[in-house]
Amino acid sequence: MSGAGRRVLTEVRAEVVGTRRFLAGHDVAGAAATLTYFAGIALVAWLLVALWTTSWFVGADAAARRWQALDVLVPPDMGARPAYALLVTAGTHVGLLGGLVLLFPGSFYGEGVRRACLTIVPQPDRFTGWRARLAMTALVVVVPLLAWVFLLVGELMAPLSPEGGGGGLGAHLVRIMLAFTTVWLSLGLVLTWVFKVVAPGRLGWVVSLVGALATGSFLAGFLQGFTLFLSLPIDVGLPFAGLGVVGGVVAVGLWLYVLHLFLLVGWAATCALQRRVQEGLP
Numbered sequence: 001m002s003g004a005g006r007r008v009l010t011e012v013r014a015e016v017v018g019t020r021r022f023l024a025g026h027d028v029a030g031a032a033a034t035l036t037y038f039a040g041i042a043l044v045a046w047l048l049v050a051l052w053t054t055s056w057f058v059g060a061d062a063a064a065r066r067w068q069a070l071d072v073l074v075p076p077d078m079g080a081r082p083a084y085a086l087l088v089t090a091g092t093h094v095g096l097l098g099g100l101v102l103l104f105p106g107s108f109y110g111e112g113v114r115r116a117c118l119t120i121v122p123q124p125d126r127f128t129g130w131r132a133r134l135a136m137t138a139l140v141v142v143v144p145l146l147a148w149v150f151l152l153v154g155e156l157m158a159p160l161s162p163e164g165g166g167g168g169l170g171a172h173l174v175r176i177m178l179a180f181t182t183v184w185l186s187l188g189l190v191l192t193w194v195f196k197v198v199a200p201g202r203l204g205w206v207v208s209l210v211g212a213l214a215t216g217s218f219l220a221g222f223l224q225g226f227t228l229f230l231s232l233p234i235d236v237g238l239p240f241a242g243l244g245v246v247g248g249v250v251a252v253g254l255w256l257y258v259l260h261l262f263l264l265v266g267w268a269a270t271c272a273l274q275r276r277v278q279e280g281l282p
Helices: 003-023 029-056 060-073 080-091 095-120 129-141 143-160 166-200 207-229 246-281
Strands: none
Touching: 003 246, 029 060, 029 080, 029 095, 029 143, 029 246, 060 080, 060 143, 095 129, 095 166, 095 246, 129 143, 129 166, 143 166, 166 207, 166 246, 207 246
16 A cells, blocks of 8 residues: 555544544434434425525526426435425415524524534533524525525436436436535535534634535435435335325434434544644644
8 A cells, every 4th residue: 555545544544533532422313313303393494495595586486387397306206296396386485574484493403403512522502592593594695506506406407317308327327426416515515614603612614614525425425315215116104004194204304313413423523633633633
């Protein structure tokens, strides 16, 4: 192995050891469950706000038509398309008052992040809920940009779907690449703010960016897996006496829980990296 390769391997090992020490003795699973609870309050609100912002420029009906045309990207096997249609209709027609009201439940995600991180690393913290909610609400300034990016990329991907006329391995790989890259970079932007401002601790901007991009890559890949899951012909209501709605909610909740495990480990790895930077990288 070359000197550069050994150096990279040493850095990776040091980061893994630092992250493991950071998490040792703490209830990461409980913290992820806490964050998943708050995400259940906030996630749909943020999706509705994002859809609403696209109606600012083209009108509610035109925005709804453009988003509805992207339903070919939603796997139909588990019945996700009707839920997608309802979300699009509600979000694009939410109106100014409704959009502003949605920021309140959406802000709870910030509180969930901060409380989950404080579960892992207990420390004195004043005004935990309100501080985290205000910091999370500030992200609304980037929501219009991200929403339009997703809409435009989705319109590029739609013709590559089997129902849109595309087909073959090449179109499938391009679709995956576009989806992964868009989600990864968007999450990198959002998580940089979350790690630096919303979560407790004093991370530097550069370290937050590095940690956010690394964490975002794992989360983007995980979300690709969720899309694959939705394409499986599985009756999620089977364990609940055929109640598909209950099975769907439980399935989404489980995926969110695992996603937040990845997110918290990514935050812990970023904190471990910050410690190593402050102490001087070995």
